[in-house]
Amino acid sequence: MPGRIKDKVLFLMDAVTVKELRKNYNAFTALDGISFSIRRGEVFGLLGPNGAGKTTTIKILSGISMPASGTVKILGYDIVSNPVMVKQNIGVVPETSNLYPELTCTDNLIFAGRLYGISTEKAKTGAKELLHIFGLEEKRDVLFGRLSSGMKRRLTVAASLIHDPPVLFLDEPTTGLDVMSARALREIIQKLKKRGITILLTTHYIEEADRLCDRIAIIVKGKIVTIDTPDALKKSVSIEKAVDVKISPYSPFIEKEFSKITTAMNYEKREDIFRFFIDDLDAFLSELSAFIKKHNLNIESLNTVSPSLEDAFVEITGLRREIMIQEKGGGK
Amino acid sequence: MKGALRSAFFIALKDMKAYYFKPPNISWGMLFPLVFILAFYLRSPIAFAHLIPGLLSLSLLFSTTSMEAIVITFERMTGALERLMLYPVSVTTILAGKISGGACFGITVTIVFLLGLIILFPLHLEKPLLFLMSVVISSFTFSALGAFVSVSVKQVFEAQTLANLFRFPMIFLSGVFIPVSSLPSIIKPIAYIMPLTYSIDSIKVSFGYAPQIMHPLLSLIILVVFAFVFLGLSVNILKGRMS
Numbered sequence: 001m002p003g004r005i006k007d008k009v010l011f012l013m014d015a016v017t018v019k020e021l022r023k024n025y026n027a028f029t030a031l032d033g034i035s036f037s038i039r040r041g042e043v044f045g046l047l048g049p050n051g052a053g054k055t056t057t058i059k060i061l062s063g064i065s066m067p068a069s070g071t072v073k074i075l076g077y078d079i080v081s082n083p084v085m086v087k088q089n090i091g092v093v094p095e096t097s098n099l100y101p102e103l104t105c106t107d108n109l110i111f112a113g114r115l116y117g118i119s120t121e122k123a124k125t126g127a128k129e130l131l132h133i134f135g136l137e138e139k140r141d142v143l144f145g146r147l148s149s150g151m152k153r154r155l156t157v158a159a160s161l162i163h164d165p166p167v168l169f170l171d172e173p174t175t176g177l178d179v180m181s182a183r184a185l186r187e188i189i190q191k192l193k194k195r196g197i198t199i200l201l202t203t204h205y206i207e208e209a210d211r212l213c214d215r216i217a218i219i220v221k222g223k224i225v226t227i228d229t230p231d232a233l234k235k236s237v238s239i240e241k242a243v244d245v246k247i248s249p250y251s252p253f254i255e256k257e258f259s260k261i262t263t264a265m266n267y268e269k270r271e272d273i274f275r276f277f278i279d280d281l282d283a284f285l286s287e288l289s290a291f292i293k294k295h296n297l298n299i300e301s302l303n304t305v306s307p308s309l310e311d312a313f314v315e316i317t318g319l320r321r322e323i324m325i326q327e328k329g330g331g332k
Numbered sequence: 333m334k335g336a337l338r339s340a341f342f343i344a345l346k347d348m349k350a351y352y353f354k355p356p357n358i359s360w361g362m363l364f365p366l367v368f369i370l371a372f373y374l375r376s377p378i379a380f381a382h383l384i385p386g387l388l389s390l391s392l393l394f395s396t397t398s399m400e401a402i403v404i405t406f407e408r409m410t411g412a413l414e415r416l417m418l419y420p421v422s423v424t425t426i427l428a429g430k431i432s433g434g435a436c437f438g439i440t441v442t443i444v445f446l447l448g449l450i451i452l453f454p455l456h457l458e459k460p461l462l463f464l465m466s467v468v469i470s471s472f473t474f475s476a477l478g479a480f481v482s483v484s485v486k487q488v489f490e491a492q493t494l495a496n497l498f499r500f501p502m503i504f505l506s507g508v509f510i511p512v513s514s515l516p517s518i519i520k521p522i523a524y525i526m527p528l529t530y531s532i533d534s535i536k537v538s539f540g541y542a543p544q545i546m547h548p549l550l551s552l553i554i555l556v557v558f559a560f561v562f563l564g565l566s567v568n569i570l571k572g573r574m575s
Contacts, residue, residue: 083420084422088420092418099415102351103349111346114338114339115420117339
């Protein structure tokens with residue numbers, strides 16, 4: 001195949017293709033025939049509770065664990081028959097920040113560069129650039145073991161980018177980080193997406209998946225339940241439309257009078273807000289407006305309530321919301 | 333091949349920088365042979381010179397296997413070994429790099445000790461090149477034994493226990509104190525399956541003693557075979573854990 005056509009074919013090809021992937025640990029089935037593909041430049045999320053199979057998937061895709069069956073192709077290279085080429089084209093941020101505590105930030109990045117086959121000079125230049133991008137310039141000569149968890153995480157991400165990989169795997173990147181560090185890391189992920197890097201992100205934080213991912217695969221007990229965009233997943237939820245209204249002055253009489261609003265199927269009081277379950281928003285707003293005028297009331301706030309990704313997750317998986325909050329090891 | 337050698341070199345360099353040549357480890361590496369040598373010197377100062385080749389080899393075995401087992405087991409526990417597997421290098425390259433790092437530590441400690449002993453005792457190193465070759469090859473073999481032990485277990489204390497299972501019989505049966513030729517014929521075959529036997533024999537020849545078992549070059553070839561067997565076993569165990 002001529003070079004230009006080959007390049008075009010490679011460009012059109014999905015960056016990651018996973019087919020019928022299975023993995024067992026003795027009698028435990030960690031992955032039960034999962035299949036998905038990731039388009040080039042896409043941020044693809046694997047969302048699921050702890051123990052769902054997310055880390056096992058990343059380990060197999062990274063070439064450090066062998067599948068029982070199924071195929072994984074990354075940029076056209078098979079992970080079983082050509083692991084070196086796959087590893088050359090991916091950056092991996094494991095669940096734990098496992099760089100070398102006895103080496104400085106700069107030495108850790110240079111070591112990573114050397115093992116990716118980069119010359120020492122290029123690795124030094126790359127390390128300097130990455131330390132600048134990740135805001136760790138001042139820590140360049142500090143031992144990795146002496147960094148805060150947020151900085152350790154950032155340096156681990158930096159080390160995965162030293163060879164400028166087109167594909168990046170992030171396993172629970174913000175787990176265990178404080179709010180500010182997690183936010184900083186999410187901003188970095190968004191910047192990487194803008195650079196055109198294909199990203200596979202595993203998380204059990206629903207909000208994180210919603211904010212960062214173009215498409216999400218929900219994985220439960222080693223099986224992918226659904227794959228779609230966050231918006232499509234939310235739209236698939238069969239929760240009734242609702243409007244939250246706060247009025248003043250409040251009186252028990254007015255609360256009883258709400259039952260006369262015919263365009264609301266039902267309503268409930270949530271502290272000082274009334275939630276009306278409706279079918280037709282325009283008709284409801286007209287009737288509500290007339291009601292407010294008639295009783296000489298004021299609207300203090302009015303919000304339409306749309307289903308969240310969390311609602312979608314709960315409805316699709318049948319799992320409790322709390323299960324996603326649990327960190328590994330049973331803590332919260 | 334060139335890329336694999338380069339990667340193994342950088343892994344060894346990293347290990348030396350991160351672990352082996354840190355002051356506490358150097359002092360620990362020196363302390364062990366020092367105690368060994370002092371203990372035997374105080375017991376019998378006159379006959380001590382005859383024990384030096386065997387003690388050098390024995391201290392090389394203990395310091396190399398101990399440090400190698402600690403480093404690999406520690407990295408397995410912290411996930412740092414798994415991190416190495418994320419790079420585009422084979423398991424063989426990773427272990428070859430780690431074994432080389434441990435071997436460099438053993439070579440350094442042994443040469444420093446030899447220089448100290450030459451100053452303190454009337455030692456005559458008759459074949460320095462053979463000595464150097466013996467120390468280098470023995471270091472790689474013992475380091476590979478340390479790697480094999482550490483990939484077979486999970487905890488550092490388990491690694492030391494398993495290493496002792498190999499090391500303690502070697503102290504008595506490999507010719508450190510009693511020549512292999514003087515061992516009962518029923519025990520001799522056990523001495524022949526111990527790498528320390530060949531290491532001691534070739535080091536003794538470098539000090540001017542007659543070979544007890546075979547020509548020193550053959551001993552060195554057998555040590556190389558041992559090193560590859562330990563490396564191969566370690567690679568298989570580590571790959572088995574991956575699948």
